[in-house]
Amino acid sequence: MDAFLSSQISRRRLLFIGAAFAGSAVASSWPASALAATTFRRWTGQALGAHATIQLAGAPQPLADEAFAAVTAEIGRLEAIFSLYRSDSELSRLNRQGRIAAPSPELLAVLTLAASVHRQTGGLFDPTVQPLFATYAEHFAQTDARSRELPPQILDAALAKVGFEAVRFDTSAVAYGRPEMAMTLNGIAQGFITDRVAALLKARGFDNLLLDVGEIVALGGGRDGRGWRIGLKRAPDQDTVSDRLTLTDRAVATSMLRGTTFDAAGRMGHIIHPRQGLVTPTFPRVSVVDVNAARADALSTAAALMTSDEIARLRARGTDIRV
Numbered sequence: 306m307d308a309f310l311s312s313q314i315s316r317r318r319l320l321f322i323g324a325a326f327a328g329s330a331v332a333s334s335w336p337a338s339a340l341a342a343t344t345f346r347r348w349t350g351q352a353l354g355a356h357a358t359i360q361l362a363g364a365p366q367p368l369a370d371e372a373f374a375a376v377t378a379e380i381g382r383l384e385a386i387f388s389l390y391r392s393d394s395e396l397s398r399l400n401r402q403g404r405i406a407a408p409s410p411e412l413l414a415v416l417t418l419a420a421s422v423h424r425q426t427g428g429l430f431d432p433t434v435q436p437l438f439a440t441y442a443e444h445f446a447q448t449d450a451r452s453r454e455l456p457p458q459i460l461d462a463a464l465a466k467v468g469f470e471a472v473r474f475d476t477s478a479v480a481y482g483r484p485e486m487a488m489t490l491n492g493i494a495q496g497f498i499t500d501r502v503a504a505l506l507k508a509r510g511f512d513n514l515l516l517d518v519g520e521i522v523a524l525g526g527g528r529d530g531r532g533w534r535i536g537l538k539r540a541p542d543q544d545t546v547s548d549r550l551t552l553t554d555r556a557v558a559t560s561m562l563r564g565t566t567f568d569a570a571g572r573m574g575h576i577i578h579p580r581q582g583l584v585t586p587t588f589p590r591v592s593v594v595d596v597n598a599a600r601a602d603a604l605s606t607a608a609a610l611m612t613s614d615e616i617a618r619l620r621a622r623g624t625d626i627r628v
Contacts, residue, residue: 348373352380352498353388353491355519359502362513362525372509376502380518383501386411387494389435400435400487404480415490415497415599416474422493422603423469426619430607431579435487436466438577460582467579492576495519496558496602503598520559520598523552537592537627548592548627556598560609561590576609587612594625 346369348359359376361369386395386409395412399405408416422430440463444455455463471482481487499518506514506524513525515533523533532551537559550557560576578584591608595601608616608626620626 346373348376350377350380352518353384353495354390355495357518358516359506359518360515361506361511362528364511368509372506372511375505375509379501379505380498383411383494383498387415387490387498389489389491396488396490399479399481403484403486404478406478408474408476408479411497411501412479413474413476415493416472416479418497418599419469419490419493419603422600422607425622426604426607426611427615428469428579429610429615430492430603431467431469432488432490432492433467433469433472433481433486434577434579435489436485437463437579437582438489439463439487441577441583455582464580464582469579492560492606493599493603496556496597496599499556499598499602520556520602521552522556522598524554526553527551537590550594550627552594555594555596556601557592557594558598558601558605559590559592560605561586576606578610584610586610588616588628590628591616592627594627 344363344365346361346364346366348369350357357380359373361372364372384391384394388394389397389400391397395405395409419430419432440459441455444459466483466485466487468483468486471486472488473480473482496519499516499520499522502518503514503516503522503524506516511524513527514523515527516522516524521535523535525533527533532553535550535552535557537548537550537557586609588609591605591611593601593605593608595604604619604624604626608619608624608628611619616626616628
């Protein structure tokens with residue numbers, strides 16, 4: 306959730322439930338005498354404003370503590386690039402100035418993937434919806450505007466600032482091609498950070514772990530060697546599990562338009578159509594399974610805005626999508 310949201314925007318419960326852990330597999334590089342077969346270590350924290358958890362199988366406490374310290378430092382480093390909470394982040398500076406020189410490799414990597422998913426989804430994944438987001442947040446923060454739709458002229462003015470095709474980026478600079486453009490990368494950067502944390506832990510010898518750092522990554526065989534079991538909630542305000550997954554070396558990302566809402570009634574969801582503004586979702590929840598959490602994150606964000614036919618076409622092109 307962006308820091309920008311007013312306190313009147315309601316935050317719903319987390320999207321995932323389940324994910325039981327009692328891991329017994331361990332990294333083969335660790336001496337058996339240092340490991341207890343059923344031990345696990347758990348870390349909790351924040352990443353881009355979302356609750357984050359890590360569970361490691363068979364990790365001696367000193368190794369786990371070192372790994373968790375490295376994770377905390379890496380999340381902080383990446384938040385300094387992607388966060389809208391921080392006024393000094395790379396993204397915040399870009400939004401203020403409309404251009405930054407010498408962008409970080411991480412920002413370029415996320416923008417390159419964003420451009421790919423933007424094309425793949427016919428423009429439905431579009432990080433430049435931030436001006437629309439800001440306009441709706443301001444509108445619904447006004448007590449007398451809570452139950453009213455955005456006036457057409459205000460909506461049109463905000464829509465004119467949206468369009469990822471107007472973002473130019475290479476190793477020398479990132480620049481907006483229209484006045485008053487801005488981006489939010491929360492629909493892809495949470496997955497990117499999850500991927501980076503998974504890679505960091507894998508490089509340290511952890512090969513059986515479960516991450517929820519904005520999105521979920523499951524590595525290794527879980528507690529019984531057959532994969533990690535994940536339950537997906539049917540809707541943000543329901544505890545019913547609508548889909549059960551068993552994941553090994555895979556990521557899953559879930560988007561719900563009404564997972565976070567602008568209005569007190571919970572009708573106006575936070576994922577915004579880049580050409581229409583707020584829309585009514587076809588499905589209360591959309592999940593994407595992929596080897597890459599960042600790609601799953603972006604695809605699920607776009608798929609939350611899709612019709613049944615559009616989702617069918619995405620599936621036909623090989624996307625593992627659950628509704």
